[in-house]
Amino acid sequence: MATVFADAHDAETPTIEAAAGSVAGKVAVPEAETETEKKPNQAVSKAVAFAKGLIAPTLGILGFLALWAVLAPQVDTSLGALPGPVEVFEQGIALTEEWSAAKEAEGQFYADQDARNAAAIAAGNPGAVRDFTYAGPPTFLDQIFTSLKTVALGFILATLVAVPIGLAAGLSPKFNAAINPLIQIMKPVSPLAWLPIVTMVISAMITSADPLLPKAFVISALVVMLCSLWPTLINTAVGTASIDKDLLAVGRVLKLGTFAKLTKLVLPASLPYIFTGMRLSLGVGWMVLIAAEMLAQNPGLGKFVWDEFQNGSSQSLARIMFAVVVIGFIGFGLDRIMMSLQALVSKNRTI
Numbered sequence: 111m112a113t114v115f116a117d118a119h120d121a122e123t124p125t126i127e128a129a130a131g132s133v134a135g136k137v138a139v140p141e142a143e144t145e146t147e148k149k150p151n152q153a154v155s156k157a158v159a160f161a162k163g164l165i166a167p168t169l170g171i172l173g174f175l176a177l178w179a180v181l182a183p184q185v186d187t188s189l190g191a192l193p194g195p196v197e198v199f200e201q202g203i204a205l206t207e208e209w210s211a212a213k214e215a216e217g218q219f220y221a222d223q224d225a226r227n228a229a230a231i232a233a234g235n236p237g238a239v240r241d242f243t244y245a246g247p248p249t250f251l252d253q254i255f256t257s258l259k260t261v262a263l264g265f266i267l268a269t270l271v272a273v274p275i276g277l278a279a280g281l282s283p284k285f286n287a288a289i290n291p292l293i294q295i296m297k298p299v300s301p302l303a304w305l306p307i308v309t310m311v312i313s314a315m316i317t318s319a320d321p322l323l324p325k326a327f328v329i330s331a332l333v334v335m336l337c338s339l340w341p342t343l344i345n346t347a348v349g350t351a352s353i354d355k356d357l358l359a360v361g362r363v364l365k366l367g368t369f370a371k372l373t374k375l376v377l378p379a380s381l382p383y384i385f386t387g388m389r390l391s392l393g394v395g396w397m398v399l400i401a402a403e404m405l406a407q408n409p410g411l412g413k414f415v416w417d418e419f420q421n422g423s424s425q426s427l428a429r430i431m432f433a434v435v436v437i438g439f440i441g442f443g444l445d446r447i448m449m450s451l452q453a454l455v456s457k458n459r460t461i
Contacts, residue, residue, distance in 0.1 A: 175195050178195055179195055179196070189422060190424055193428035198432045201428040202432045205251075209250060212247075215246060216244045219244050223242060227241075252409070253409055253414045256410045257399055260403070260408065261395050264332065265335075265388075268342060268395065269339075269342055269388060271343075272339040272387070272391070273342060273343075275289070276342065276343045276345070276347040277346060277376060277377075277380075279343075281376070299336075299337075302405070304337065305402060309329050313325065326407055327408050330406045330408040330410070333402040334395045334398050334402060338391040342384065342388050344387065348383055349382065354379070381456075385448070385452035385455050386452060389449060392445070393445055396437075396440070396444060397441075400412040403416075415433050
């Protein structure tokens, strides 16, 4: 190949051959060019594969939107025809604009309050200074953040309760046999059944006029906890019970204490199971949250949907459907986050 290269360029580039001084020198340039040409090819192939992977999901989404747009006008409700994708998207934009207007009004409120207080101090009347909190109605985006905080509190409480019980059940067959009937009975209970009980208990416990956390917020979070802890508990118990017995035997040989045994053997080996349960629990908690917020009247996406349903305006149905879309996207995002954490833990675990 080197000879062909030299023959082809003899007449045109004699100085290159003289300067190179060897066959190796003459073939160094095309080899470097070949290496640099491979990199763009790999990048292009990856981009093509990624684009091909998007074709089927994109077609599915477009097909669904097309069916929605065609069939929606044919469904008549008490509030008019079922809104299509365009109407729902327009209401999403309107809700965003309402949030922007509410933030401007809040900023103006505090600016006016600061100006009044400054004028009172300048006039020598500090007793007239007043600091009020803006009490405007929560916007759609505010209720999204409220729902996220509620489900986060319920999920954390569920994890703190489920993981220790699951570890104990996995390590002790007797304890597992004792609590298994209770788990099987409590697991299928609907949040609608838990809500009255939790409401009465929390109302009896929180009697302060200005509690640290709003009563409705605590009720919703506890209902989420009670309905979402079971997947984490069961998966933790299964993961702990399936630990290699040789690892436990090593722990006994090394005379590890209970805490060292849990932190160095049991938890690292059962973490993938625990994260699988946590992922399922988070999904259950997000589904339960909407019903809990509706009935507890805790500000959030559930209350937003209920208020729009009670409002009964011509825009209510489109707003409810937009809220449903947002709920689905948030649930999908939370699931992807937990899946990434699970993959990270499974990749970096030491046992």
